[in-house]
Amino acid sequence: DAGVIQSPRHEVTEMGQEVTLRCKPISGHNSLFWYRQTMMRGLELLIYFNNNVPIDDSGMPEDRFSAKMPNASFSTLKIQPSEPRDSAVYFCASSSFTIAKNIQYFGAGTRLSVL
């Protein structure tokens, strides 16, 4: 398996623009997680899905953030409108309790810079 695939790897955009981050989890995994990592705040869980259903979105900072998982092999995290304080590295991770006891497999991340 290719692992968790995120795109794009880098995104530079201007304040006010819409940003869409994409994630393809490992085949067979039924849980998907979106994290944000900054020097100031560390690693923060934004939202996670079980079997494509959002379970906990309490970490989503504002209504400007939204996430979807239309099927088991794809998820998006959208920021609209983007702001400079959204600049961070965004990670997607997937896991399966039955296959691997909740061990999470992370993608390489998307480094977002909002100017």
Added chain:
Amino acid sequence: SQQGEEDPQALSIQEGENATMNCSYKTSINNLQWYRQNSGRGLVHLILIRSNEREKHSGRLRVTLDTSKKSSSLLITASRAADTASYFCATDGETSGSRLTFGEGTQLTVNP
């Protein structure tokens, strides 16, 4: 405060020395995991220890778990410059489902 807090925040050692990192947590857990993150990369799972285990080994890694003290330690023996990375502990509790709670991490620097 956050479940899963590492200590120290930063550690600098010479190649060949052992590195010990500690993690404390607050609530009952099912498992505790350690992850590694190289600069600019995603986290990578290293080792998992169950709540009914006290010690586990994997290569140069040794993990201990003390549920009475709600703490764990990660020992890396005979460190190498390539071990330079951030190390995070993560816990899953009895009510957290598939969610993990990550600590703030220990930045390990191994000097050649």
